[in-house]
Amino acid sequence: MRRRMMGRPMMRPQANPQRQLFIQQLREMGFSPDPNVRKQAVVTLDGLRNPRAILALRHISENDPDPEVRALAQQSLARKVQNIGTPAQNVKTIWDCDACGTRDIEGAACPNCGSSRPRNEDYI
Structure with a gap:
């Protein structure tokens, strides 16, 4: 459906x-x-x-x-x-790059490989 x-x-x-x-x-x-x-x-x-x-x-x-x-x-x-x-507005978004393995990234793109931050739809 x-x-x-x-x-x-x-x-x-x-x-x-x-x-x-x-x-x-x-x-x-x-x-x-x-x-x-x-x-x-x-x-x-x-x-x-x-x-x-x-x-x-x-x-x-x-x-x-x-x-x-x-x-x-x-x-x-x-x-x-x-x-x-609980609201997640005050939480800083930190993520790990799946493409190159860089950890604890704060921005919208990985500083090493340029890969974009995963969206909510990308999670399991």
Whole structure:
């Protein structure tokens, strides 16, 4: 089912290949037999600004075999749920470049490679 805007179907933007690879790697991390890798997946999900991250954290908090991973996911989930209604106007936007790996960028484009900051639609 397509959404419509002013009578025309809206197309969802395609994710870029780097983001698709990141999502695939994150899924693989979540199913790793090593609990430390799954903990890192929880930390990564905690940093994502996407509602789907909440669903993934909920699944991990209920189903992971390791109690430490479940506890970490529950803490992360509680933080995300608590911050749902808070305005993000006073928060400085800092992002990491998926193209070249530069971290903690504040502007609209990466100073090293010129790649633009991801939009909300680019997240999972």
